[in-house]
Amino acid sequence: MTARKKILLIDDDRDFLMATKIILESGGYEVFLAEDGKSGVEMVKSVSPDLTITDMMMETWGEGFAVVSKIRSIEAGKDMPLIMLSGVDLQGPYQSFEPSEESPRVDLVLNKPVKADDLLKHVKRLLG
């Protein structure tokens, strides 16, 4: 039997973490939680997750991407699939988010709330 894949979830809302954890566990994943960007980055180092899902981090785009940049600069996070969740409805150019040269690589951007089926489907695909 192969070990369960590890997913790290970073969000500042504990309830959102719990709800999303339940969904991911129903898909058979082992889920680790971090309530802020800093501890999220630490956990990438200590846990070496197979995939990370992070909030766009509070109000600004900048902060979420700052966390992603940090994660990408760590060996364990360099090539890891990463999903970003947005609390605001993505509109216009952000709807189809394409990572550019300057921005750190984000594999997928999803709107909150996330449908359970959608989330599990995307996670499965990214974990290939």
Add this chain to the structure above:
Amino acid sequence: MAVNTDKGLILIIDDEESIRDGCKQALEKSGHVVLTAENGKEGIRIARESKPEIAFVDLKMPSMSGMEIIDILSRDIPDIVSIVITGYASIVSAVESMKKGAYDYLPKPFTPDQLRAVAKRAFEHRNLKMETRMLRDEKEQMEKNFITFVSHEMRSPLLVIEQYLEALRAVAGRCLDKNANDIIERCNKRIQGLKALVEHWLDISHIESGIFEPEKNPVDISGIITRSVEEIAPLYHIRELSIETDVSDDIPEVTGDGESLMRVLTNIMGNAAKYTPSGGKVSIRAGHDEYYVSISISDTGMGIPKEKLPFIFEPFYSVKREGEEQKGSGLGLNFCRKIMEAHGGKIEVSSQVGKGTTFVLKFPK
């Protein structure tokens, strides 16, 4: 550079030297700092430079009249309070100057005490004026903060509840019987309703507080109709309604905010779907005449009674209709009207009970 003084800076513009000196002495005695000028041109230069709080201006001077000076001062110097010194105690000219923005007038001859009394009143008036403005600014800021606060504090818990319902479905969906799943579905519906209410309320608050300014871009009418129809198509499919569009080829672009106009369209199309029995039809037509570019949305629904039509754009006014499954937010049409008004346009409605309702969006050409 402005001269700083706690006691208040006063400017006196008068062509009579004796008046200038007399006023200066009298006002300095009560601790004011006094600047003087012997004509309008010099007075305005000093005022622009030193930003006095109060100005006494002689109404009748050779080169530039007191009225003109007051006009310029009240335009150039923020919060300045001007007082007219009038040689011929004519009520008419005093009233005229007060219309131009003077706060008070002082008829010659006057005693130092009278002068000081008028100055004191003028300072009090100025302080009140500034305090009022400060409070108003503060209130506006609080309103803006409140909107942001509500936005965050109301949306976040709703989002978390939705996510928990998804979690519940994920772990127990298959084990729950139909009743339990129905309950989850009802919860979801009510949350969607509450979310729509919050969004509409936010939109309207943004418009009312002046935060929202519609973009002024060229908007392709045909394009926003197509996109709105695409967006609403799933709802129409579920409710078994057909949708038909007819946009005239030569329709001109309108100037405005495409995103908000699309929301106006989907709002009205959503209403049409809600109040039209299955098998019905919604037609969207766009055309133009000499004055307006118009989009009309007609349904074959139950219609709105004539006596209720004037109120449907009011916030939280809801026409009670039989068999209505879901109540709206009560703000949708109010939002539509506000957006149309922000575009310099309007929204009109006509309806016949039992036959259907038509909404028309009109944009000025």
